[in-house]
Amino acid sequence: MAEPAPDAGPAAATHSLVWRGARDALALPAWVVGFALVGVGSLAQGVGYPLGATMLSTLLIWAGPAQVVFFGSLAAGVALPLIAAAICLSSIRFLPMTIALMPLLRRPGQGLLAQIAIAHYIAVTVWVESLRRLPSMPAQERLPYYLGFANACILTTTALTGVGWFLSGTLPAPLASGLLFITPVYFTIALAAGARTAVDVTAIVLGFLLAPLFGHLVGRDFDLLFTGLVGGTIAYLAGRARRRRKA
Template structure:
């Protein structure tokens, strides 16, 4: 029952945005001559568009595999704080490391936001099935988008494919605004929006890490100070 509830929750605007984004990804695969099966496998196993684009771009350019693996790993490190924050809510009454790891694989922005919003209100025995239903459905939608984008790649102009890829961060921003409740949430959003343009041209590709960690830290401190004044 809870598995089906998770699947129903996946039928949403974020799922449509994921489908559209992976349409763009499928078109990119076709454009660089990457096999469709390998592209779908990357969606199943990686399921993070920035890391997948790094993987595909590196392979298409002939970059050494260890360098590609390192770049993909570093790109995916951004998901670690999300996993750490939502993982306690994914545990059932009987802890199972295997199922916790499976649930952790599904944690990207959509599952993270919906998990933080929904899982605390579900009984313990419902959390793993709900996460599995939600995660599997969203990955399935992403795989369908990959196949569809690859199939119609000749009909999709390059600028349209690039635009579709940008739908994902825009959708995530809207979701974070929707889920923002406390002063810390709003401060974190504001700090990220302010710091990101300021750090965009820093060397080393650390702009996202600096704006995320720096903005989040400032928001946490600011939120605590505001709470003490109340």
């Protein structure tokens, strides 16, 4: 008599969650962030960067503004250590995003390298959609779903970076700049749609008010970090005070 097939339930469930995350990403979010980097691919080809390295930059850097800094600095002949420092500074805005999202994704037994790999996927679109979708999911389902969603985003974006490389010279500069603006527009709409409490609304409003101020005071490298830290703290304290009054 043939032995019964081993139970593939857990593996099948994991695969289902991965594909579900990928499908949700490909429904719109992956294309939003992907089209934003078409202009990056065009810029890279314009400064003489090869196609393979251009697409690899999306996989490794995974941040449109940082890639613009990278290719623009290469074209200007800036030293590589200075380029690396500039990229780090331009990406410091991801620190509070990572701090907010990683508690939802950590699991017992995860090593440091695994957590670094998970954190690498965090970008604006992945972050805002994960915060909107993951809290309502069972804890064991979050990581597979997140990996499916994030991988669909990064792979789609890498492919569209390559498309932008081929379109270099045919893509008008205003259109290339406009494509980069798609992500913050989508990010703002998604945040507003996901705002469910007065604290959420307060944080969003403070973000709009404080961003220009900190942009003037501390410059473009740290403006979002200070805006998030100050605005988020004020919103949290206001919400806490409101809860105390109700109690």
